Amino acid sequence: MSPVDKAKKKSYIHFVMTATYTVREVQANLSKLCNSGQRFVIARRNEPVYVAMPLAEFDALLETMELLSNPDAMKTLRAAKAGKLKYKELDLNDENFGL
Numbered sequence: 001m002s003p004v005d006k007a008k009k010k011s012y013i014h015f016v017m018t019a020t021y022t023v024r025e026v027q028a029n030l031s032k033l034c035n036s037g038q039r040f041v042i043a044r045r046n047e048p049v050y051v052a053m054p055l056a057e058f059d060a061l062l063e064t065m066e067l068l069s070n071p072d073a074m075k076t077l078r079a080a081k082a083g084k085l086k087y088k089e090l091d092l093n094d095e096n097f098g099l
C-alpha cells in the first residue's frame with residue numbers, strides 16, 4: 001500500500017472513530033473502554049489494526065450491509081426515496097402489521 005493510500009485509510013478510520021488507543025492502553029483499560037459504549041480503534045505502532053464497537057452498532061452495520069447487497073431491497077429503497085411507493089400505515093396490534 002502506498003503512503004497516500006495509507007494516509008487515506010488512516011484518515012477515514014479516524015474520521016469515523018472518535019478514539020484511538022495503543023494495545024497496551026487497551027489491555028490496561030479494557031473493562032472501562034467496553035463499558036463506555038463508544039467505538040474505538042486499537043493501534044499498533046501508530047497503525048490502526050482493530051476496531052471495537054458496541055454489539056448493537058455492529059449488528060446494525062451488518063444489517064445495513066445485508067440490505068445494501070440485496071438488489072430487491074435496494075430497488076424498494078430507491079422507489080421509496082423517489083416517492084413512488086404508496087404509504088401504508090402499520091397496525092401494531094396485528095402480527096403482520098396489517099400488511
